[in-house]
Amino acid sequence: MENKKSVEVSPAxxxxxxxxxxxxxxxxxxxxxxxxxxxxxxxxxxxxxxxxIIFNYIPMYSIIIAFKEYNIVKPISEAPWVGLxxxxxxxxxxxxxYVMKNTLGISLIKLLIFPLPIIFALFLNxxxxxxxxxxxxxxxxxxxxxxxxxxxxxxxxWLADVxxxxxxxxxxxxxxxxxxxxxxxxxxxxxxITSDLWKELGWSAIIYLAAITSISPEMYEAATxxxxxxxxxxxxxxxxxxxxxxSILFILAVSGVLNSNFDQIMVLRNSLNDxxxxxxxxxxxxxxxxxxxxxxxxxxxxxxxxxSLILLLIANQVSKKxxxxxxx
Amino acid sequence: MITLNRRTKGEVVFDIVxxxxxxxxxxxxxxxxWYVLINAFNDGKDAMLGGIYWIPRKFSLENFSAVFDSPxxxxxxxxxxxxxxxxxxxxxxxxxxxxxxxxxxxLIGGRFYILLGTITMIFGAGLIPTYLxxxxxxxxxxxxxYIIPVMFSFFDLIIFMxxxxxxxxxxxxxxxxDGANDWSIFLRIVLPVSLPVLATIALFHGVYQWNDYFTGxxxxxNESMQPIQTFLYRVVAQSSSNLMMTAVQGxxxxxxxxxxxxxxxxxVVTTLPIVFAYPFLQRYFVKGxxxxxxxG
Numbered sequence: 001m002e003n004k005k006s007v008e009v010s011p012a013x014x015x016x017x018x019x020x021x022x023x024x025x026x027x028x029x030x031x032x033x034x035x036x037x038x039x040x041x042x043x044x045x046x047x048x049x050x051x052x053i054i055f056n057y058i059p060m061y062s063i064i065i066a067f068k069e070y071n072i073v074k075p076i077s078e079a080p081w082v083g084l085x086x087x088x089x090x091x092x093x094x095x096x097x098y099v100m101k102n103t104l105g106i107s108l109i110k111l112l113i114f115p116l117p118i119i120f121a122l123f124l125n126x127x128x129x130x131x132x133x134x135x136x137x138x139x140x141x142x143x144x145x146x147x148x149x150x151x152x153x154x155x156x157x158w159l160a161d162v163x164x165x166x167x168x169x170x171x172x173x174x175x176x177x178x179x180x181x182x183x184x185x186x187x188x189x190x191x192x193i194t195s196d197l198w199k200e201l202g203w204s205a206i207i208y209l210a211a212i213t214s215i216s217p218e219m220y221e222a223a224t225x226x227x228x229x230x231x232x233x234x235x236x237x238x239x240x241x242x243x244x245x246x247s248i249l250f251i252l253a254v255s256g257v258l259n260s261n262f263d264q265i266m267v268l269r270n271s272l273n274d275x276x277x278x279x280x281x282x283x284x285x286x287x288x289x290x291x292x293x294x295x296x297x298x299x300x301x302x303x304x305x306x307x308s309l310i311l312l313l314i315a316n317q318v319s320k321k322x323x324x325x326x327x328x
Numbered sequence: 329m330i331t332l333n334r335r336t337k338g339e340v341v342f343d344i345v346x347x348x349x350x351x352x353x354x355x356x357x358x359x360x361x362w363y364v365l366i367n368a369f370n371d372g373k374d375a376m377l378g379g380i381y382w383i384p385r386k387f388s389l390e391n392f393s394a395v396f397d398s399p400x401x402x403x404x405x406x407x408x409x410x411x412x413x414x415x416x417x418x419x420x421x422x423x424x425x426x427x428x429x430x431x432x433x434x435l436i437g438g439r440f441y442i443l444l445g446t447i448t449m450i451f452g453a454g455l456i457p458t459y460l461x462x463x464x465x466x467x468x469x470x471x472x473x474y475i476i477p478v479m480f481s482f483f484d485l486i487i488f489m490x491x492x493x494x495x496x497x498x499x500x501x502x503x504x505x506d507g508a509n510d511w512s513i514f515l516r517i518v519l520p521v522s523l524p525v526l527a528t529i530a531l532f533h534g535v536y537q538w539n540d541y542f543t544g545x546x547x548x549x550n551e552s553m554q555p556i557q558t559f560l561y562r563v564v565a566q567s568s569s570n571l572m573m574t575a576v577q578g579x580x581x582x583x584x585x586x587x588x589x590x591x592x593x594x595x596v597v598t599t600l601p602i603v604f605a606y607p608f609l610q611r612y613f614v615k616g617x618x619x620x621x622x623x624g
Contacts, residue, residue, distance in 0.1 A: 035436055040510035041429045045441050048426030051480045052444055059453030059461050076460075120353070126346055138607050139354045142361070145602045147539030149557050150595045153564045154360050157367070157592070162378055164363065198357070206617050230342050263542065267565055288456045289546060301454030309450070 066299035072292070079295075086299030095283065103279040107257035109193050114253055116197065117204035118246060122234050124205065125212050137209070140202020152267030155195060156182065182268065185276035191268060192277075196261060207249065211242040247325035255312030258304045280304050368392070368596045372589030391593035394585045400575040401559065401594060407544075408555040408598070411474040412537040418479045419533045420526055426480065427488030428514045445482035462547055473547045474537070474555070484529050487616055491525040492518060528616030531609045538602055556598050563591055 035042065066086055068079040090096060120140075127133040143151070158164050159181040166178040181187045215238065223233045260279040269277035278286075280300065288297025312327075320326040335343070367375050371386035379385075395401055430438050458477075467473040495518065503513050519526070544558035551559075563572050572587040572594075606613075 031436065034434075038432075038435060038510070041432055041435055042437075044425045044429035044510070044514070045435060045438070047422070048429070048480060048485075049441055049444060051422075051426075052448055052482070054465075055461070055477055055480070056448040056453065059457035060451060062457035062460055063453060065456070065460075072460075123346055124350065126342070127350060128343060132347070132350075136350050136354055138610060139357055141606065141610070142603065143357060145535055145606050146361075146599055147541070147557055149539070149541050149561045149564055150599055153560065153591060153595050154364055156564060157364065157588070158360065162376075164381075167378060198360075201353075202357070206614055210614060210617070230339065266542070267561065270565075284455050289459065294456050294460070298454060298456045301456065305451065305454065 063298060063302060065295050066302045068295055070295045070298075072294065082295075086296050087303060089296065090300050090303060095278065098275060099278050099280055099283045102276060103258055103260055103281075106189055106192055106260060106279065109189065110196065111253055111257065113193070113197060114250065117201055118208050118242075120201055121205040121208035121212060122238060124209065125238070126230060126234070137202065140205065142202075143199040144203035146199070148261075148263035148267045151195060151199060151264075155191065155268065159191070182270065183272040185273045188268070188273045188276035192261075192264060195268075196264060207245060208242055211245045212238055215241045243323060244325045247319045247323055248327060251312070251315040251319050251327055254315040255308055257311060258308050364592050365596060368589065368592035370589070371584050372586040373584045375589055376586060388584065391585050391589045392597070394576045394590050395593045395597055398576040401556070403552060404554060404556040404559045405597070407471075407553060408538060408557065411471070411555060412534055415475045415478065415537040416530050416534045418475055419481070419484075420530050422479050423481055423484045423529065424488050424519065424522070424526065425514065427485040428492055428518055429510075430485070431489040431492040445485060448482055459546065468547055469550055469553070471553060474540075474543055477543075478533075478536070481533075484532070487529065488522075488525055491522055495521060524612045525616060527609050527612045531606065531613055532616070534605075535602060538598075556594070560591075560594060560598065563594075 070079040161178040169175045260281045262281045287293045316326050366384045370384040371388040374386040541557035541561040544554040
């Protein structure tokens with residue numbers, strides 16, 4: 001590794017280029033001497049590495065409890081191996097089908113509305129007054145900074161039996177009796193999707209807007225001269241230019257279909273809407289921390305990570321084939 | 329140029345419709361928050377009758393004084409303030425320090441360190457292994473559980489590193505000739521010129537610290553050490569009005585407040601600091617998001 005580093009000299013550091021003699025000389029000094037010279041830098045870097053070993057790599061090692069029958073009173077090394085028993089149990093679990101249905105159902109609807117922030121960014125970009133545009137942007141970020149706990153409080157207020165939604169629906173004679181929205185599973189997905197969209201629409205548009213502002217005005221001028229209208233410019237100039245950004249975010253969204261917004265679910269779920277609100281992330285929490293079935297819960301977590309990784313690789317490959325954009 | 333800017337009739341219609349659409353989005357975004365605000369500033373018993381849509385009907389600051397009078401709520405607030413300030417300071421300093429070291433191309437093993445970090449972004453260990461670690465480190469029931477497990481983030485490191493690599497070498501070279509070592513270069517040269525990226529990461533981590541309820545919920549059983557968001561979570565998710573009234577007991581009995589109105593007031597108080605802070609940092613974090621999304 002280190003040897004390879006000293007061979008791979010970037011053009012700027014190339015000792016053969018006059019003026020870089022100093023740099024060239026450094027590369028010929030023995031490794032340990034260079035290490036001593038950069039001891040301060042190494043201290044800084046190694047503190048970070050130590051942190052990662054403790055907080056990332058030790059837990060990664062503990063994942064082996066998914067293949068064991070771990071009991072909290074004994075160390076992990078003493079727990080007996082059980083192979084894939086925990087995984088088989090999850091696949092045969094009565095809750096497996098509806099947990100998967102809820103996780104995938106909510107995520108797939110979120111994938112369907114993936115273009116909405118792009119559309120918002122495209123139309124926001126068409127606003128002519130710079131000041132108005134900036135104000136809308138600032139306002140649209142606002143909900144992102146609210147916590148899900150606070151948003152849960154807002155939603156509970158709005159959706160209460162005497163809340164504003166029931167008031168309006170009753171005033172319009174759409175319903176006769178107030179609906180307990182959060183107590184009925186059939187409304188849960190709608191609430192999840194809508195509130196997530198409300199919270200993150202503006203924030204998700206940031207990246208697209210930033211990508212759009214880097215488009216050269218000359219491209220639009222050329223398009224205007226060719227007689228393109230507003231919609232044509234959006235479709236033939238803006239969209240193709242930000243295609244790379246869109247692809248990368250879409251790859252990430254696809255690989256995240258098994259991720260739910262855990263905070264959101266935690267705040268809005270309750271025992272009455274459980275049949276629509278129990279998702280993998282919640283089930284990991286429920287089996288692990290509430291029922292103290294550590295090995296089983298860890299196995300569900302591993303199951304999720306493996307599928308997510310496979311989805312990431314597939315989405316990456318497909319995107320590479322289709323439009324030459326990929327994460328790696 | 330001038331001819332290009334002349335708008336056709338269709339363009340004018342498009343602009344009007346577009347602007348109206350944008351105003352609608354702003355209204356939909358702001359109104360739910362406004363609704364909470366006016367109800368929090370309204371007399372609690374009166375608000376129960378409903379029908380307050382645009383401005384408070386019976387203006388009152390009682391809800392807020394009940395919140396500020398409650399020792400339980402105020403202690404939870406201070407826990408939140410303390411963990412946010414300490415957490416942000418340590419997170420920004422530590423992550424920037426590691427990022428500075430790995431941003432230097434001559435660092436021996438630099439690529440290996442970056443590889444180690446990249447792996448942590450792809451494979452997360454998950455809830456249970458992390459919980460077991462926190463337990464083994466004796467961080468359960470310990471204030472430090474809010475700070476140390478999140479004092480480093482490789483994702484933030486990438487944002488820092490990208491920024492540090494763009495700092496002109498001349499600045500560091502001049503200091504080095506004057507005999508400065510890497511620590512003083514980092515502290516006296518690199519940090520002061522990196523204010524935009526420091527502000528971005530401070531905002532991101534500050535929002536996380538301020539809004540996080542989960543750490544307090546699973547690692548802290550001692551309710552007097554839980555932050556305000558964990559307290560609010562228990563009130564909101566368990567729809568526990570008792571909890572709210574117990575927190576303001578005594579002082580509130582004679583007042584016109586209800587559990588609902590105090591809940592709204594607490595929500596307003598916990599949210600205001602962030603709402604006031606983010607517009608000032610906006611120009612920084614937009615750039616930070618860009619770097620993060622491209623390199624991440």
